[in-house]
Amino acid sequence: MKPAAFAFHQAQSVGEAVGLLAQLGGEARPIAGGQSLVPAMNLRMATPDALVDISRIPELQGWRKIGDRIHIGAATTQAALLREKDLAEHLPLLMAALPNIGHVQTRSRGTIGGSLVHADPSAEIALVAATLEAELVLRNVSGERRLSTRDFQLGALTTALEPGELLVEIVMPVADAGTRCAFRELARRHGDFALVAVAAQIAGDRLSIAVGGLEEVPRRCDKLIEKLKEANNASAAIDEAIRIELGDVVALSDIHASGSYRQHLAAVLLKDCLLEILP
Amino acid sequence: MKVSCTVNGERVEADVPSRLLLSDFLRHELRLTGTNVGCEMGVCGACTVIVNDEPVRSCLMFAVQADGATVGTIEGLDSDGRLTPIQRAFHERHALQCGFCTPGILMTLAALELRNAMPKTETDVREALSGNICRCTGYQNIVDAVLESAP
Ligand SMILES: Cc1cc2nc3c(=O)[nH]c(=O)nc-3n(C[C@@H](O)[C@H](O)[C@H](O)COP(=O)(O)OP(=O)(O)OC[C@H]3O[C@@H](n4cnc5c(N)ncnc54)[C@H](O)[C@@H]3O)c2cc1C
Numbered sequence: 001m002k003p004a005a006f007a008f009h010q011a012q013s014v015g016e017a018v019g020l021l022a023q024l025g026g027e028a029r030p031i032a033g034g035q036s037l038v039p040a041m042n043l044r045m046a047t048p049d050a051l052v053d054i055s056r057i058p059e060l061q062g063w064r065k066i067g068d069r070i071h072i073g074a075a076t077t078q079a080a081l082l083r084e085k086d087l088a089e090h091l092p093l094l095m096a097a098l099p100n101i102g103h104v105q106t107r108s109r110g111t112i113g114g115s116l117v118h119a120d121p122s123a124e125i126a127l128v129a130a131t132l133e134a135e136l137v138l139r140n141v142s143g144e145r146r147l148s149t150r151d152f153q154l155g156a157l158t159t160a161l162e163p164g165e166l167l168v169e170i171v172m173p174v175a176d177a178g179t180r181c182a183f184r185e186l187a188r189r190h191g192d193f194a195l196v197a198v199a200a201q202i203a204g205d206r207l208s209i210a211v212g213g214l215e216e217v218p219r220r221c222d223k224l225i226e227k228l229k230e231a232n233n234a235s236a237a238i239d240e241a242i243r244i245e246l247g248d249v250v251a252l253s254d255i256h257a258s259g260s261y262r263q264h265l266a267a268v269l270l271k272d273c274l275l276e277i278l279p
Numbered sequence: 280m281k282v283s284c285t286v287n288g289e290r291v292e293a294d295v296p297s298r299l300l301l302s303d304f305l306r307h308e309l310r311l312t313g314t315n316v317g318c319e320m321g322v323c324g325a326c327t328v329i330v331n332d333e334p335v336r337s338c339l340m341f342a343v344q345a346d347g348a349t350v351g352t353i354e355g356l357d358s359d360g361r362l363t364p365i366q367r368a369f370h371e372r373h374a375l376q377c378g379f380c381t382p383g384i385l386m387t388l389a390a391l392e393l394r395n396a397m398p399k400t401e402t403d404v405r406e407a408l409s410g411n412i413c414r415c416t417g418y419q420n421i422v423d424a425v426l427e428s429a430p
């Protein structure tokens with residue numbers, strides 16, 4: 001058998017899950033879709049001594065619209081989200097990003113919350129969450145706290161989640177009518193993690209844009225947004241704005257792509273997205 | 280731990296260690312060796328089976344997580360001993376050589392068929408099968424076979 005032995009617990013509610021995590025202690029881990037955790041366990045890079053399965057907890061499934069926000073249960077699978085046609089109207093950027101995550105088989109089980117907690121630098125969901133300034137709801141036995149994506153994802157594969165804490169909900173703002181969005185990524189093969197990805201959205205003159213895969217966490221392009229704003233979002237200002245944004249970047253460099261290639265790709269994809277959505 | 284599920288229409292009950300992968304449960308316990316195992320880390324797609332109407336990597340699920348589920352493997356694809364239209368198209372188009380990837384590909388397609396989501400263009404076929412690696416065919420005959428069997 002590939003993974004090391006562990007005790008398995010099927011949680012039926014969030015209360016039961018956080019109770020189990022508190023009681024089992026440090027080496028217990030939640031398992032949602034298992035699409036990142038199980039490969040790590042099969043390689044024995046992860047050897048939790050207990051798993052708390054949260055994939056069947058009804059409270060963690062599906063989405064609701066409350067006012068101008070969409071609340072998504074953390075254990076909703078990527079495939080289930082893709083089947084929600086109504087969501088395309090409210091969260092077009094998320095819906096554009098989802099088909100790029102892995103393959104049809106991994107999306108059947110992989111969840112939105114699992115992806116955020118795994119916190120891969122190239123993860124599409126983390127990129128969309130950063131672009132839309134999503135809020136994450138965390139719960140443990142003693143209560144609940146809410147974090148912005150910026151305060152949640154601290155580095156590559158590192159988040160502010162404490163042992164015993166569960167990500168329960170992801171809250172994203174509803175796209176206004178007339179919102180335009182673009183999602184672009186380049187991966188070596190279809191379904192691989194992106195080398196670089198860009199997510200962009202504009203509603204009225206309010207632009208949001210971020211790059212994933214370039215640094216340890218998605219980079220919200222505040223300088224680019226500022227520069228374009230000064231130019232009334234005129235497309236003639238795009239090249240200069242990208243140059244300023246990427247000027248101080250020290251890009252990730254690994255076996256898949258060098259830092260300078262990633263930087264080049266970021267510029268290309270940023271421009272593609274901007275040309276697609278700017279009026 | 281106890282697991283009870285339905286595999287290819289038959290009720291199965293077993294007592295398994297929690298760390299037993301669904302792929303190993305199917306192969307070693309139930310002797311359904313049509314489900315192949317390549318990478319055991321979610322990359323190759325050879326182990327694809329259908330769980331509750333969705334295509335999944337059986338190497339990335341524990342058998343205990345299939346408790347209460349309906350599981351379909353390649354052995355259950357043709358209930359009356361006759362090939363399905365897709366299987367026939369694979370045969371006619373020479374869409375397999377060693378055949379190691381074939382069960383995973385056929386189960387992926389069967390799951391898409393269940394949801395009326397069969398790919399209809401070459402791009403869509405290649406995208407739908409991006410999670411199934413074939414080291415022999417170069418994919419062209421697989422793409423042709425899928426397009427041919429699409430209604
Ligand atoms: C072949 C392959 C290709 C892939 N390609 C991509 C890709 O292109 N882009 C991409 O973004 N991902 C990709 N992935 C990973 C993606 O499929 C996973 O779904 C995702 O990274 C993790 O989600 P999960 O639900 O499977 O989480 P799990 O694997 O179950 O868990 C991941 C981690 O998060 C923790 N966790 C999970 N849920 C919670 C929660 N609610 N609260 C607290 N902790 C939690 C777990 O303890 C674990 O540490 C790929 C995976 C494979 C196998």
Ligand code: FES
Nearest residue numbers: 317318319324338
């Ligand atoms: S053996 Fe499961 S994906 Fe390769």
Ligand code: FES
Nearest residue numbers: 376378413414415
């Ligand atoms: S036919 Fe040999 S791997 Fe596909």
